[in-house]
Amino acid sequence: MATPERELADRLITAEQDERRRLALFLHDGPVQSLAGIALMLDAALHAIQDERLEDAQRVLGSALQLHRDTIRSLRDLSFNLEPVVLRDQGFGPAVQALAENIGIAERLQIDVDVEAGERLSEKAQVALYQILREALDQAVRRGPPTKIGIRIEQRDDGGFDAVVEDDGSGERRRASVEAIEERALPLHGVVTVEPRPDDGGTVLRVTLPAYTVRR
Numbered sequence: 001m002a003t004p005e006r007e008l009a010d011r012l013i014t015a016e017q018d019e020r021r022r023l024a025l026f027l028h029d030g031p032v033q034s035l036a037g038i039a040l041m042l043d044a045a046l047h048a049i050q051d052e053r054l055e056d057a058q059r060v061l062g063s064a065l066q067l068h069r070d071t072i073r074s075l076r077d078l079s080f081n082l083e084p085v086v087l088r089d090q091g092f093g094p095a096v097q098a099l100a101e102n103i104g105i106a107e108r109l110q111i112d113v114d115v116e117a118g119e120r121l122s123e124k125a126q127v128a129l130y131q132i133l134r135e136a137l138d139q140a141v142r143r144g145p146p147t148k149i150g151i152r153i154e155q156r157d158d159g160g161f162d163a164v165v166e167d168d169g170s171g172e173r174r175r176a177s178v179e180a181i182e183e184r185a186l187p188l189h190g191v192v193t194v195e196p197r198p199d200d201g202g203t204v205l206r207v208t209l210p211a212y213t214v215r216r
Helices: 004-050 053-082 085-088 092-107 116-120 123-143 175-188
Strands: 110-114 148-155 161-169 193-196 203-209
Touching: 004 053, 085 092, 085 123, 092 110, 092 116, 092 123, 092 148, 116 148, 116 161, 123 148, 123 161, 123 175, 123 203, 175 193, 175 203
Parallel strands: 110 148
Antiparallel strands: 148 161, 161 203, 193 203
């Protein structure tokens, strides 16, 4: 019979493989295709210059420059989402606060953050939980739109942790969206539950993490 530690190791390997596949698909379908398009546009601009069609060349170069900027932005977003610099340099709390502020400003909504307990998590657990919270916030925004979201992390008496994301959005949470969070919680043996908030039609998403997967 496999031990909890062995099961955790197997789940980590599976999650890492799945994440590599998602990353490879994103790079192939996104930035790689964009760079190939930029190369074709530069080739067209070069031919236009050789034929002294300077206005055509200028127009193509302008489009190539915009596509280049968009590609850089997508790669920068990818790098931040994989592991934001603030998480590495300043800790879990500032990273989640920065994430909440960025989404709050972009979506014009209030996001309350209480994640001080998360500083007691292991480094790997912090990275995994950050990704879970990012996914939960993205889903809340897409499903709602909400006007207010609350994020909190609580340590239980048994040493485990609960991560809770509440929102007042009225849209229905689809099963596929819950499965996406369950997949990210799988390496930590996390259990994901979703309950409605009867007062405003919103939802409460809770990720329960056992003590043996999050200790330092």
